[in-house]
Amino acid sequence: MNGWLLALLQTGLVVFTAPFLAGWVKWVKCRLQARQGPPAWQPYRNLLRLFSKEVVVAESASPIFRIAPYVVFSVTALACSVVPLVAVGLPTATLADVIVLVGFFALGRFFLALAGMDVGTAFGGMGSSREMTIASLVEPAMLMGVFTLAMTVHSTNLATMIGYLLASPFQLYPSFVFAAMGMMLVAVAETGRIPVDNPATHLELTMVHEAMILEYSGRHLALMEWAAMLKLMIYGVLLVNLFIPWGVAVDFAPLSLLLGLLAISGKLLLLGSALAFAETGLAKMRLFRVPQYLSLAFILCLLGMLSHVILEMN
Amino acid sequence: MSFSLASLAVIAALASGLLPLLRPRSNRVIKVISFPLLGLAGLSGVLGGGMTLLQGVRYQLELPVGLPWLHSQLYLDPLSGFFLLVVGLVTLVAAVYGPAYVREYEQGPQPLFPLTLFTGLFVAGMDLVLLAADAFSFMISWELMSVASYFLVAYQHQHEVNRRSAFIYLLMAQVGGLFILLGFGVLARFGGSFDFSVMSQAVLPDGWATVAFVLAFIGFGMKAGVVPLHVWLPQAHPVAPSHISALLSGVMLKVAVYGFIRFTYQMLGGIHWQWGALVLFVGSASAVLGVLYALMQHDLKRLLAYHSVENIGIIYIGLGLSMIFAGTGHQALAALGLIAALYHCLNHALFKSLLFFGAGAILQQTHEHDLERMGGLIRRLPVTATCFLIGCISISALPPFNGFVSEWLTFQTALQGTVLNNHILAALIPVAAAVLALTGALAAACFVKVFGVCFLGMPRSEGCAVAREISLGPQVGQILLALLCLLFGVLPTWTVAQLETIARLFFPAGMPETTAHGWLWLTPVAPEVASYGAPLVLLGICLAWALAWLWLHPRRRRTPVRISPAWDCGFGPLNARMQYTATAFSMPIRRIFRPVWPISESYQEPGKEEHGGRYRLQIGDWAWSKLYEPIARLVLGAANRLTIIQGGNIRTYLAYSFFTLLLLLLVVSL
Numbered sequence: 004m005n006g007w008l009l010a011l012l013q014t015g016l017v018v019f020t021a022p023f024l025a026g027w028v029k030w031v032k033c034r035l036q037a038r039q040g041p042p043a044w045q046p047y048r049n050l051l052r053l054f055s056k057e058v059v060v061a062e063s064a065s066p067i068f069r070i071a072p073y074v075v076f077s078v079t080a081l082a083c084s085v086v087p088l089v090a091v092g093l094p095t096a097t098l099a100d101v102i103v104l105v106g107f108f109a110l111g112r113f114f115l116a117l118a119g120m121d122v123g124t125a126f127g128g129m130g131s132s133r134e135m136t137i138a139s140l141v142e143p144a145m146l147m148g149v150f151t152l153a154m155t156v157h158s159t160n161l162a163t164m165i166g167y168l169l170a171s172p173f174q175l176y177p178s179f180v181f182a183a184m185g186m187m188l189v190a191v192a193e194t195g196r197i198p199v200d201n202p203a204t205h206l207e208l209t210m211v212h213e214a215m216i217l218e219y220s221g222r223h224l225a226l227m228e229w230a231a232m233l234k235l236m237i238y239g240v241l242l243v244n245l246f247i248p249w250g251v252a253v254d255f256a257p258l259s260l261l262l263g264l265l266a267i268s269g270k271l272l273l274l275g276s277a278l279a280f281a282e283t284g285l286a287k288m289r290l291f292r293v294p295q296y297l298s299l300a301f302i303l304c305l306l307g308m309l310s311h312v313i314l315e316m317n
Numbered sequence: 318m319s320f321s322l323a324s325l326a327v328i329a330a331l332a333s334g335l336l337p338l339l340r341p342r343s344n345r346v347i348k349v350i351s352f353p354l355l356g357l358a359g360l361s362g363v364l365g366g367g368m369t370l371l372q373g374v375r376y377q378l379e380l381p382v383g384l385p386w387l388h389s390q391l392y393l394d395p396l397s398g399f400f401l402l403v404v405g406l407v408t409l410v411a412a413v414y415g416p417a418y419v420r421e422y423e424q425g426p427q428p429l430f431p432l433t434l435f436t437g438l439f440v441a442g443m444d445l446v447l448l449a450a451d452a453f454s455f456m457i458s459w460e461l462m463s464v465a466s467y468f469l470v471a472y473q474h475q476h477e478v479n480r481r482s483a484f485i486y487l488l489m490a491q492v493g494g495l496f497i498l499l500g501f502g503v504l505a506r507f508g509g510s511f512d513f514s515v516m517s518q519a520v521l522p523d524g525w526a527t528v529a530f531v532l533a534f535i536g537f538g539m540k541a542g543v544v545p546l547h548v549w550l551p552q553a554h555p556v557a558p559s560h561i562s563a564l565l566s567g568v569m570l571k572v573a574v575y576g577f578i579r580f581t582y583q584m585l586g587g588i589h590w591q592w593g594a595l596v597l598f599v600g601s602a603s604a605v606l607g608v609l610y611a612l613m614q615h616d617l618k619r620l621l622a623y624h625s626v627e628n629i630g631i632i633y634i635g636l637g638l639s640m641i642f643a644g645t646g647h648q649a650l651a652a653l654g655l656i657a658a659l660y661h662c663l664n665h666a667l668f669k670s671l672l673f674f675g676a677g678a679i680l681q682q683t684h685e686h687d688l689e690r691m692g693g694l695i696r697r698l699p700v701t702a703t704c705f706l707i708g709c710i711s712i713s714a715l716p717p718f719n720g721f722v723s724e725w726l727t728f729q730t731a732l733q734g735t736v737l738n739n740h741i742l743a744a745l746i747p748v749a750a751a752v753l754a755l756t757g758a759l760a761a762a763c764f765v766k767v768f769g770v771c772f773l774g775m776p777r778s779e780g781c782a783v784a785r786e787i788s789l790g791p792q793v794g795q796i797l798l799a800l801l802c803l804l805f806g807v808l809p810t811w812t813v814a815q816l817e818t819i820a821r822l823f824f825p826a827g828m829p830e831t832t833a834h835g836w837l838w839l840t841p842v843a844p845e846v847a848s849y850g851a852p853l854v855l856l857g858i859c860l861a862w863a864l865a866w867l868w869l870h871p872r873r874r875r876t877p878v879r880i881s882p883a884w885d886c887g888f889g890p891l892n893a894r895m896q897y898t899a900t901a902f903s904m905p906i907r908r909i910f911r912p913v914w915p916i917s918e919s920y921q922e923p924g925k926e927e928h929g930g931r932y933r934l935q936i937g938d939w940a941w942s943k944l945y946e947p948i949a950r951l952v953l954g955a956a957n958r959l960t961i962i963q964g965g966n967i968r969t970y971l972a973y974s975f976f977t978l979l980l981l982l983l984v985v986s987l
Contacts, residue, residue: 131897
C-alpha cells in the first residue's frame with residue numbers, strides 16, 4: 004500500500020514538475036543569449052491560461068481531433084508512472100518495461116499524427132509525415148541503445164536496471180559511454196529539440212511538432228503542450244537515472260527519499276542547462292540532414308552493443 | 318468430440334461449396350445455403366481446434382481412402398488445433414461478412430456459384446492440410462487449397478490484370494508445391510514411409526537434413542510470401558473479393574507457417590542453429606522490405622497485401638530466434654520464440670482480416686480502391702472507421718492491442734541472445750531486433766498514412782463524399798474482430814499459457830516462468846528481467862483519461878467548443894486538393910530509403926491549353942526485375958533452343974517417346 008501511494012506521489016511529481024523543467028530550459032537559454040527571459044514557472048501560467056480559454060474546432064475536424072489530446076496526455080502520464088524518478092522498487096515499475104515505454108510514446112505519437120491529418124490542412128499533413136519519418140528512424144537507434152544497457156544488466160525493467168547499477172561497484176563500461184552518447188542524440192530527436200525540431204518556431208519549412216498541433220486551441224492545446232513537456236521530462240529522467248544513477252533511493256526511508264529528490268532535481272537542472280547550452284550553440288538542421296544525425300545515433304548505439312559483445316562478454 | 322467437430326468443419330465447408338450447385342442459377346438459394354454452412358464450418362473449426370488446444374490431447378483417425386499401401390491418416394494435436402482455430406475464426410467472420418458483401422457481384426457479369434463453390438473447397442482444403450497426418454493427404458489437401466484459391470483470385474476474370482495475377486499465383490503455388498513434395502521425398506527416403514509419425518522417426522545425416530530443410534523452407538516460404546518469393550502475394554491478394562482477400566492474407570499464409578513448423582520442428586527435428594540464422598535473416602529482410610514496399614503503395618488492398626509480407630517476416634523472426642536457441646540447446650528460450658511466433662500468427666490473422674474487411678467495406682460503399690481518391694470517410698462510415706482504426710493500432714504494434722504483445726515477446730526473446738556462446742550470433746540478434754523496431758515504426762507511419770488519408774480530412778472524390786455505412790452483417794463481423802484484437806492484447810497471459818501447450822510438444826519443459834505470476838503479468842524469463850501488465854496498462858490509460866476529463870469537466874460547461882472554419886491563411890476556402898496525399902506523406906521516407914525501390918519519375922511541362930504539368934511516379938519491385946525477369950528470360954531462351962527437336966513430324970515424336978521409354982526401362986533395371 005505504501006508503495007502504491009509513493010508511486011502515485013512520484014507520478015504526480017513528474018506530471019506537475021515537468022512544466023518547470025521546460026521553463027527552466029527556456030530561461031537558461033534566454034540568459035545564455037543575453038536576453039532577460041520569462042521566469043521558469045511561465046509554462047504553468049501558459050497552461051492555466053490555455054485551460055480557461057475557449058476551444059475552437061475546425062468544421063472539417065472529426066472526433067479523432069477531440070479524442071487525440073486526451074489519448075496523448077493520458078498515455079504520456081501513464082508513462083510517467085513507469086519511470087523511476089526518486090526511488091526504485093515502486094510497484095508501478097513492473098507495469099511496463101522500457102520497450103513498453105517506447106510503445107506508449109509510439110501510441111501517443113500515432114494519435115498526434117492522426118490529429119495532424121484530421122482537419123485536412125497542408126500543415127498538419129506535413130507535420131505528421133515528418134514526425135512519423137523521424138520516429139521510424141529514431142526507434143531502431145533507441146532500441147539498440149536499450150539493448151546495450153539490457154545486455155549488461157540482464158533486464159529491460161527500468162527499476163531493475165537502475166537498481167543493478169546502484170548495487171554493483173562503479174565501473175566505466177565502454178558500451179555505456181557509446182550508448183549514453185547515442186541515447187542523448189535520440190532523446191533530442193524524440194523530444195523535438197534543436198537541431199531536429201524547434202519548439203519555438205512557426206515557420207512552415209521547419210515545423211514538425213508545432214505543425215501537427217497548429218489547429219489546436221484552449222484546453223486541447225494545453226493537454227498537447229503539457230504532454231510534450233512530460234515527454235521532455237521523462238527523457239531527461241531516463242538519461243540521468245540510467246547513466247548517472249547515484250542518489251536514487253533504494254528504500255522508502257524518508258531520508259533517502261529526500262536525498263533522491265535532491266539528487267534528481269540537481270541532475271535535471273544540470274541536464275536542462277546542458278540542453279539549453281547545446282540549443283544555443285546549434286542551428287536547426289534541414290529535414291534531410293536528420294537521417295544522417297539519427298544514423299550517427301544508431302551507429303553509436305551499435306558500437307556500444309558491439310563493444311559489449313567484444314569486450315565485456317566472457 | 319473435438320475431432321468430430323474438426324471433421325464437421327471440413328464437411329460443412331465442402332457442403333457450403335457443393336450444395337449450391339443444385340440450384341446454381343438462384344443467387345438467393347446460394348446465399349441461404351452457402352454462407353450459414355460456411356459459418357458452421359468456421360464455428361466448428363473454432364470449437365474443435367480450441368478444445369484440442371485447451372485439453373492438450375491428440376486424436377488420430379485412419380480413413381479407408383488413399384493409396385493401397387497407405388490409407389489416409391488424419392490427426393489433431395494442439396498445433397493443428399491452434400491453426401484450425403485461427404482458420405475457423407476468420408472463416409466464421411467471413412461468413413457473417415459475406416452475404417451482404419457479395420450483393421455487389423450479383424449484378425456482375427459472373428454467376429455467384431463459382432465464388433461460393435471455391436470458397437467452400439478452399440476452406441475445406443485448408444482444414445484438411447491441418448488435419449493431414451501423411452504426406453500424401455497433405456499434398457492433396459495442399460493442392461486443393463492452392464487450386465481452389467486460384468479460381469477465387471481469378472473470379473473477376475474479365476479484367477486482364479486479374480487473369481495475369483491469378484496465373485502468376487498458380488505458377489508459384491505449383492513450384493512451391495514441388496519443393497514441398499521433394500522435401501517430403503527426402504524424409505520418406507530415410508523414414509521409409511509417407512506417414513508423418515514414421516517420417517519423424519527418420520534419422521537423417523546432416524547434409525540430407527539440411528537439404529530437406531532448405532526444400533521445405535523454399536516451398537512453404539513461397540506460400541507464406543517471404544522475400545524474395547513474395548511477388549505473387551501483392552498481385553493475387555488484392556484482386557480477389559475482399560472477404561476472400563481476408564482469408565488468403567489472414568489465414569492461408571498461416572497454413573504455410575503451420576506446414577513449416579510441422580516439417581521443421583516435428584518431422585525433421587534436430588534443428589541446427591544455422592537454419593535458424595537463415596530463417597532469422599530472411600524474416601528480417603521480409604519484415605523491413607515488406608513494410609517499405611507497403612509504404613509506397615496507394616492501392617489500399619495492395620498495401621495491405623505488402624503488410625502481410627511484413628508480418629510473415631515478423632513471424633519468421635520469432636521462428637528463427639526459436640530455432641537458433643533450439644539448435645544451441647536453450648530449450649526454454651526456443652519455446653519462448655515459438656510462442657511469440659504463434660501469437661503473432663493469431664494476431665495477424667485477426668487484424669489483417671479486420672483491415673481487409675474494412676477495405677472491402679470502403680470498396681463497396683465508395684467504389685474506390687485508390688487512397689488518393691478517398692478522404693473524410695470517418696464521417697460517412699463511423700463504425701467501419703472505428704474498427705479500422707483498431708486494426709491500424711494493432712498492426713502498428715502499439716499497446717495495449719494485440720500486435721504489441723507478440724512483438725514484445727519477440728523482442729524479449731531476442732534480448733536473451735546474450736546466453737549464446739557464439740559471439741557473432743550474439744551481436745547479430747540485436748541487429749535483427751533493431752530491424753524489427755524499424756519495421757514497427759515504419760508500419761506505424763504507414764498506417765497513419767492509411768487512416769489519415771482514407772478516413773480523415775476532406776473527401777477527395779464524389780464517391781467518398783456520398784458514401785453510406787455498410788449494412789449490419791459486415792459491421793458485426795468487423796466489430797467482432799476489433800473486440801478480439803483488444804481482448805488478445807489485454808489478456809496475453811492466458812493466451813500465452815494456452816500456446817505453451819504447443820511449445821511443449823517440441824520442448825517438453827516449456828516456458829512456465831512466462832505465465833507464473835498471475836493473469837495480470839506477462840513475465841518472459843523472469844519477473845525482474847521484464848514484465849508487462851497489459852490489463853493494468855489499459856486500466857492506467859483509462860484512469861488517466863478519466864482524471865483529465867473530470868478535471869476539465871467544469872471548464873467544458875463554462876466554455877463550450879466553438880465550431881468554425883479552419884484557418885486558410887487568408888487565401889480563400891481550403892479544398893480537398895490542398896491536403897497532403899498518400900504519395901506526399903511517404904515522400905520523406907522514399908527519399909531516405911531511395912535505393913530500396915526501382916523508381917521512375919518524370920515530369921511533363923504543361924502544353925499550351927493545359928493548366929498544369931504532369932508528374933508521373935512509378936514504383937516497382939526489385940524482385941521482379943532482378944530475379945524473376947532473368948529467370949523468365951532464361952526459361953524462354955531455353956525453350957527457344959529446344960524448338961530444334963520439334964519438327965512437327967509425328968513419326969519423330971513417336972521415336973522420342975520410344976527412346977524415352979527405353980531409357981526409363983534402362984534406369985529402372987539398373
